[in-house]
Amino acid sequence: MDTVSSSREGGFDYPIFSFMSFLDGNTFDSTASLCQYNVNLAESLSDEHLDILRAAVFNHNEEAFAELLYGDDVEAEIGGAAASLGHSENSVVQHELAVLQQAAVRRFNDKCTKALKRLLSAEGGLAKAVQVAASQLEHQAYQVDECLVVAP
Known part of the structure; x- marks a missing residue:
């Protein structure tokens, strides 16, 4: 899925994008969140598994x-699309902007899907290593969330 929904601002619908991680298929609503997750997950892998991933x-x-x-x-x-077309208040132009942006996200997610398939079929225990690392990251995030909960 490339577009989760849309938000309305100034009379226009702005799509909310869904970016896929090529490492495990998780999705994120921003490239910043995606990048942070991917980097943390990649840093959790051994040098050997990173070499297998690259190869x-x-x-x-x-x-x-x-x-x-x-x-x-x-x-x-x-x-770039937003900079070129985003200033227009014309609904046709705004629709074209959304179409261009959705196409970019779709191409990105297609590349991630192909990469994930290659990752899952790679030898050397790569898929298992990524799964373990992702589970550890999730566990760490859960512990942080628990610490942020204030008891009444």
Whole structure:
């Protein structure tokens, strides 16, 4: 899913995007959240598993790895479209902007889906290592959330 829903501001509908992590399929509503999650998860992997990831999923293409890890390219594409068309109050232009942005997110998520499939079929225990690392991150996040809860 590329667009979760939309929010209305100034009479226009603005889509809320859903960006997929190529590491485990989790989705995020911003590239900043996606980047933070991906980086934390990648940092949790051993050097050996990172090497397997780079080889099996990206064929040692660091640019492709960075594109999906950080989400900078899709963010730039969405931002570029908004900079070009976002100032218009014309509903047709606003619709075209949303279509362009949704297409960018869809292309990004398609790349992530393909990368995830390669990750899952990689040898060397990569899929299990990612699953364990993701579980540990979730557990850590849950512990932080528990600490933030104030008892009445």
